[in-house]
Amino acid sequence: MTNTHSYPIGQAGQKWQDAEKAQWLAVQNVKRSYADDVLSQVDVLANHFDIEQYASLNYASGTFPLFTLKSLNWDKSKPNVLITGGVHGYETSGVFGALRFAATAAQDYQDKFNFLIVPCVSPWAYETINRWNPEAIDPNRSFYANSPAQESAALMQLVADVEFLMHIDLHETTDTDNSEFRPALGARDAVEHKEWAIPDGFYTVGDTLKPSPELQKAIIESVEKVTHIAPADESGRLIGEVLQQKGVINYATKELGLCAGVTDAKFVSTTEVYPDSPKVSAENCIQAQVAAITGALNFVYKN
Template identity: 65%
Template sequence: MDQQAYAIGVKGQKWGGAEKAQWFNAQKIKRSYQEEVVSKILGLKDRFELAQYGSLSYDVERYPLFAVKSLNWDMSKPTILVTGGVHGYETSGVQGAIRFIETQAADYAKHFNIVVAPCISPWGYETINRWNPNAVDPNRSFYQDSPAEESAALMTLLAGLGAEVFAHIDLHETTDTDNSEFRPALAARDAVEHTNWNIPDGFYLVGDTINPQDAFQTAMIKSVEQVTHIAPADESGKLIGVELAQFGVINYATKALGLCAGVTDAKYVTTTEVYPDSPLADDENCILAQVAAITGGLDYLLTL
C-alpha cells in the first residue's frame, strides 16, 4: 500500500492551513449525535447524575458534552472512569459506554463511584471521523494546553471531580477504515510513512507500558472471551506492530503519547480495541464486548 496515496496535499509535504481546510470541507454529517447518543443519556436522568461539562465551539447547541455519574458519591469508595468516543467514529465505544450505564453501572455503584463520559468527540461521531474539525487527533492530545478542545474539556471535568481515579477503561475500536482512510490521511498530513498495516481480527487491549497491571488485563480478556473472539498475534507474534505482553494484550506509553488512557494517574488503566469489521462480529456483539471488558475489570478490582 502506498502510505502517501491520499487526495489532499503533496507527497512529502506536511499539511498547512489550506490542506486542513480542504479536508474539513470534505467532511459530511452522516448520523445524529442528538438522536443516537444524547437522547439515551437524557433517558438516564432518573437513575444517575447527568453533568454537562462543556460543549464544542464548532456548534455549542449541537455538541453538548455529557458525563454520567453514579448517585450518592462516597469518598471512601474507589472512583472508576469509563470513556468512549475519543475517536468519534468508533461506534461501540460510545454505545458500549451507554449500555454499561443502562445495564450494569447501578450494581457496581454499590462498590465504586462511577463516572462515564460516553462520547468525548461528538463531531467525530456524526461525521465518522478520527480527528476533530481542525484535523487534530483528540487521542494524541491529552496534555497541558491541549490543541483539542474535546481533550481539554475532559481534563477540566476530571480536575473538578474532587477524587482520584482508581481505574480508567477507555473504549475504542480498530476498523478497516483505519487502513482505507485514517492512516493514509495521517501519513499525508504529517508527511510520514507507515510501515505496519495489520488490523487484528478480534478484540484486544492496550495497557500502559510503565504500569501494565497484567492481572487486570487478563481478567478483562477472560471476560470478553465469553462474548467474542480475542485477536491472535500476526505472523511476527505482534499486534499492530507491537510485541504481545500476553494473549490479547499489548502495551503503549499512554502518557508520553498523550492518550486518553494516560489522562489520569489511575493505578489500573486499559484501552479496549474491538474489531467491528470481523466476519465473526456484528454491532451488538461489539457493544457487548465493551461491556464485558468493563465488568471483567471491575470484577477483578472487587477481589483486591
C-alpha cells in the same frame, strides 16, 4: 508493509497547512446524529445518574454539548472509576458500550464504586464518522497540557481534581484505519505511512509504566465469553506492538498523549474491538465492551 493508498489532499513531502486542513474539512459530512443517537440515551438514564454538562465544543459547523453520567449520591468512601467512550468518534461500540453499561450492569456495582462515565468525548467525529476533530487533530494524541484539541482539554479539566482507582477507555480498531485514517495521517504530517495488519478480534492496550497484566487478563477472559480474541500476527505482534500476553499489548499512554493516561489511576486499560470482522455484529461489539468493563470491575473489586 508500506502504504498502497495515495491520499488526495496535500503534496508529497509537505505537511498540511491551513489550506489543506480546510480542504479536508470541506469533504466531511454528517452521517448520523449525536443528539438522536447518544443524547437521547443519556436522557433516559436520568433516574440512575446525575447527568452533568461538563463543557461545550464550539466549531464553525455548530456547538456540541458534552455530558457525563455521575453516580447518584457520590460517596467519598468508595473508589472512583472513569469510563470513557467515543474519544475517536467513529469507533461506535465505545460510545454505545459505555451507554449500555450505564443502562444495565452499572446498577450491580453502584454499591462498590463511584462512576464517572463519559460516553462520547468527540461528538463531531461521531456524527461525521471520523478519527480527528474538525481541525484535523486527533484527540487521542492530545491529552497533555495546553492541548490543541477542545475535546481533550475538556475531559482533562473534568477529571483534574478527581482521584480514580481505575480508568477504562473504550475503542475500536477498524479496516478504515488502513484505508483512510493512517493514509490521512501520513499526508497531514508528511511522513512515510506503514500499514499494519488489522487484528481480527478483541484486544487490550495496557500502560507501559503500569501494565497491570492481571487486570488485562481478567478483561480478556471476560470478553472471551462474548467474542473472539485477536491472535498475534506472524511476527508475534498486534498493530506493530509486541504481544505481552494473549490479546494484550502496551503503550506509553502519557508520553503519547492518550486518553488512557489522562488520570493517575492504578488500573488502566484501553479496549479495542474489531467491528469489521465477519464473526461479529454491532450488538456483539457493544456486548464485548460491556464485558470488558465488568471483567475489569470484578478484578479490581477482588484485589
